[in-house]
Amino acid sequence: MSDSFLIEYLPILIFFVIAGGAAIAAVAMSYMVGQQNPDPEKNSQYECGFEAFAESRSKFDVKFYLVAILFIIFDLEIAFLFPWAIVLGDIGMFGFWSMVLFLGILTVGFVYEWKKGALDWE
Amino acid sequence: MLYGIAFYLFAMVLVGSAIAVITAKNPVHSVLFLILAFFNAAGLMVLLGAEFIAMLLVIVYVGAVAVLFLFVVMMMDVSFADLRSGAMKYVPIGVVVGGVLLFELVIIYSGWKFSDAMELANPNDISLTNTEALGHILYTKYFFIFQMSGLVLLVAMIGAIVLTLRKRSGVKRQKIYEQVNRKASDVIEIHKVTPGTGV
């Protein structure tokens, strides 16, 4: 690959530099401009005046994870749509129905999860 | 020149953040390093000219998988210090397995040669972007593979629901249809009570 190919990505590089610069600037400025009077009590964890009893983590209901897992699956489904959308003109009716069948299989899954109540938030 | 710099930059950050994933004390940091590793892998894919794969890495791995990981480590009630305490005794065996794999990779790449047919796999038609090239075969030539992957996704969906969905009993919820169709005569009973006799 030649360097000219990389030049196409220059806008993205500039974007990253600006984004990173802005983020670093925000932290650096507050560090430099703000007054800092550190003190052990100030830096310790604060929990209604007590020392922290335990870690802040607690068991969450598994339904949170279920939503995330189902999201991943549909996210993957979406990923298949991108190339399809680009070349739909070239691959003709067969390509169209091929995707419809694929979506149909996943729609069966969607009906299943809907009816099963996996999308309800009780 | 520029290409080389970009490659080594991505590769070094990738390896560095991969090491950081397993050495970071805080599991949340591990996941954040994992995300950095995914980004750099996406960068390497861009350098190879595989923009579509790079985009997939970002939307699927960074957008969904890493977020799920973050979700799990932040919310699971597991003491990671305890988990980590016994891990040191697996280091020797881990080093052995890793060493064997590394040795194998060295052997493979030292003796590597492509077959003559390898030219076929190179994209000859530069006018197509690789997303288009994928699209041209994925839905037609590889129709069968495409539908099989649909079934795999369906089974993943069923599996996630079978293993995690729990119905709690005693949850009060709205049942609009029943509520609207409720008639006074179904639910209210009127008794004539004569004084002194009770119901």
Add this chain to the structure above:
Amino acid sequence: MIDLALDGYMSALPEIFLALSGLVFLIAGVFRGNSGTTFLCYSAAFAFVFSLILLAGVNTGEAFSDLFIMDDFARYIKVIILLGAIASVVYAASFLKDEQIFRFEYPVLMIFAVVGMMVMVSANDLLTVYLGLELSSLSLYVLAAIHRESIKSSEAGLKYFVLGAISSGFILFGCSLIYGFAGATNFDDISVLLSGDNSLNIGVIFGMVFILSGLAFKISAVPFHMWTPDVYEGAPTSVTAFFAIVPKIAAIALIIRILFEVFPSMSEQWQQVVVFISVASMAIGAFGAIAQKNIKRLMAYSSIGNMGYALIGVAAATQNGVYSVLVYVTIYMVMTVGVFGIIMCMRKRGYAAESISDLSGLSKNSPVMAYGMAILMFSLSGIPPMAGFFGKFMIFEAAVNAEMYILAVIGVLLSVVAAYYYLRVIKIMFFDEAEDRFDCDIAFSRRAMIAISVILIVAFIFYPNIVFDGAMSASLALFPK
């Protein structure tokens, strides 16, 4: 291009039918709820039967732009898979009722697992291999953990999933090495490329070994067998039965297809690997089983050992070897169906009894079951005139014909060791003090399955040609003349 994609789809008709019926059952199940589980189990059994009928009629040939191949080898293995699946799903119907596990997804997942295995067997491309394998494995992981209330079942599912994912990674890595070398994923293209002086390329050898390791995990051959006892013990018994009966046959068929269709020119390289895992599996299977107290763990070691014997036939690298493997796995499938049927009958006061000592005195409490089990155990240990003897005999014969005398001798010696623990089960049933009786209300369907299995084992000696002819034409399909 478009004609090419759908070309020959008729040869995949059994798979298409099963996949569609899986979708229909899923929707039917979710609208009917878990009370329809038993009905769906029997419906799934009918779907398997119908698919078997379709299988008899489909034409041989390549389909879906050469991703899929239907030949006599695939047809034979698919028949075995479907028969095993019918037995497992019939067992599941009564077992789920006994254990009060009502989940309509169970038969649906079984259907998808079987679709995956059938696709594996018909693979003519590395991509098809991977997707078929993943469809079946994913369904099996979920099935292992389907009894969520049991911590052992969850553990089994998790262990199987983590190790299975690693083995899938091995297979993918191997595929990528081969693709990296050859620039093709199609079996025909790769084997043509490898037939010349290319065959000793180091990358291809590594790729082949990685694929073989991943598949060795799926058939639980040593050194990739660690998961087997735990998963067999933890999973609900009907799931264990399914694991023991069906997926291993699909995986060993895939091993045969890959080794003999893609890497025939590298047989010297893969023979070493196969000989090693074969001997190691027989040894671990034989010695590991001796100390077991749980009958499901015993069967796990038994299956490790039996896969070792089957691999002897693969190691022979001849058409005769493949033929003997096909006969062997067929007989093994029938025996496993019977044994697991009896294991499911081991219930005391409504609870499953899984310890081997629970069988003590079975000959007095229920003599029919004891004699059935004894026949199956004799057959598993390879004592004539049971079917199991012929399976082992043909394997050893194939090894001797291929001049692998040492391998054959080791196999015979280790099968003597293995006979010890099979015979121990018989000794416990017939000569130990009687314990409590097992519950007698055994479902008719289960009795029928056990009876069919035992009768087939005994009757094999009279009608062996049904199996022999099928296996012969199947093995010939892999060796074009």
